[in-house]
Amino acid sequence: MIRVTPQISIDDSEIEESFVRASGPGGQNVNKVATAVQLRFDVRRSPSLPNDVAIRLMRLAGSRLSKEGVLVLTAQSHRTQADNRAEAMERLVSLIAQAAERPKRRVATRPTRASEARRREDKSRRGATKSMRRPVSGD
Numbered sequence: 001m002i003r004v005t006p007q008i009s010i011d012d013s014e015i016e017e018s019f020v021r022a023s024g025p026g027g028q029n030v031n032k033v034a035t036a037v038q039l040r041f042d043v044r045r046s047p048s049l050p051n052d053v054a055i056r057l058m059r060l061a062g063s064r065l066s067k068e069g070v071l072v073l074t075a076q077s078h079r080t081q082a083d084n085r086a087e088a089m090e091r092l093v094s095l096i097a098q099a100a101e102r103p104k105r106r107v108a109t110r111p112t113r114a115s116e117a118r119r120r121e122d123k124s125r126r127g128a129t130k131s132m133r134r135p136v137s138g139d
Helices: 051-064 081-100 113-132
Strands: 015-020 036-042 070-075
Touching: 015 081, 036 081, 051 070, 051 081, 070 081
Parallel strands: none
Antiparallel strands: 015 036, 036 070
C-alpha cells in the first residue's frame, strides 16, 4: 500500500513497472542494462481514487495519459534501476496528491466605484495625449 493522503492509498497491484534501456548517464552499462523505469497506473479503472480526484488527475497528466486512461511516467535520470524506480513512484504520489487538492472556487467580484472612476480618468487622459499627437489642420 502506498499512502498518498490520509484518505487515499494505492495498492501495489495497481501499479505496473517495466524496465527499458535509458539514454544518458550509465557509462559502459548504458547499452547493456535496463535502468529506465516506465511506471503505468490505470487512472480510469483505479478503485483507490475517488471520481473527482481521478478526473483532476487525468486533466493534470496531459500528454502522459494514454487514450485508455493509463498514466505513463518514465524515469531515467539516475544510473540505477532502484533510484529511477523511487523517482517514478515519488512523481506519481506527488501528482495524485496535487490532484487530491480541491481547487478554490472563484468568487465573482465587482470593481469599486472609485476604481472605475480612475479607469475613466486614465482613458480620457490617454485620449487627450493622443489627440495632441495629431497633425495640426491648416485652415
